[in-house]
Amino acid sequence: MDWGFIGSHVMDFVAGAWVTLRFGLYGVGCSLVLGLLCCLARYFRVPVLRSVAHGYIELARNTPLLVQLFFLYAGLPRVGVRLSAEACAVIGLTFLGGAYMSEAFRSGLESVEKSQREAGECLGLTRAQNIRYVLLPQALATAAPALFANVIFLIKETSMFSVLAMMDLMNVADTLRTSGGRTVEVLFMLVVAYLALLLPVSLAATFTERRLRYAGFGNQHSV
């Protein structure tokens, strides 16, 4: 292992990790919003929207991100829709992530007793209030593990951004590997970089899940 080589290229990997993290988080943020909207459309059986959401979820969950990215980045421009690499990255990750997040939210919402929603309605809460104060807090507690698993999944999926010619971790490593021939060092740094990115997320997940379990919503005593 050539530590001198590693030392002189640490900053390249830091820059790559920043690209990975930044666009990963944009994607995660947008996925959460899109996922929640799709999930609510289906939960409240909003006409038309629920079918659109359902179709979208099936489409996104059953195709690889790599193919989605190629379609966005190399296919669409040929019929006149030009998007920057960064836009493709966020759109692609959101397209994929929204479907997964929606399923996670749905499992959470479905675990909330129907009587909760009805009680909220009886008390005269508007639909928005009902979602905000009654349904979501309970659903989130159940959905948290799945949501965190999705966050880790999505950040890992950003490794495909290199096909968009973005200088993310994967592309930094690839460039260094092909130019310098120090394959082992480069791969070692790649592994370390992904660990450094994902370990905190995983720890945060464990911590949050433990806190939520303390919060307990009555029905969890049996677990």
Next chain:
Amino acid sequence: MQDLGISILFKGVNFQRLLLGLWVTLRIALITIGISTALGLLFGLLMMSRSRAARGFCRVWLEIVRFMPQLVLLYLVYFGFARLFGWNLEGETSAILVFSFWGTAEMGDLFRGALTSIPRHQRESAAALGLTKAQINRYILLPQTARRLLPQAINLSTRIIKTTALVKMINVTEVLKVGQQIIGQFYREPSVAFWVYATVFLMYFLICWPISLLAGRLETRWSAG
């Protein structure tokens, strides 16, 4: 102009070439699913073993798989093994190795989850009724585990199929690569790229969607019973 693009897809053997490319990824996926299922069951048993060392070993394996993007693992094996051990593995072999390494751990974890989710009283009642250990496994635990495991295992299979698209990144000539060859060949007709990628997208969807539907249906039917 755009009609021209789509007609090129069906010109000559272009569509057959795409299908052959798709078969390359599917073949990798099928072999991977087979290996992952067989080894995954062993992995699951190992995860529940009494030996702390065995459990620790599984834990590390599972964490590696959870933390590392599959693409990174592919690079490690395809480029790294050549450097470290002088093994020049072919792209397809590397892919099967990596995806099986990943699939085994995931399948094992699903198996463990399914088995441990069966309430303890099932085993105890069977024992109280005088069933032997083998009978308990055969008639009580196995059927219930299978019902919980199968939908999730099928879902894992679609994930494996989707992940095999990655082999393009280690120079395996699969459907995306073939698509790019066709695009290069008909570069005078730019819209062909749109149709090629749309077709590949649709191909994956048409393979994975029915499988997902099956998993969903089994899940609802068996969870009711």
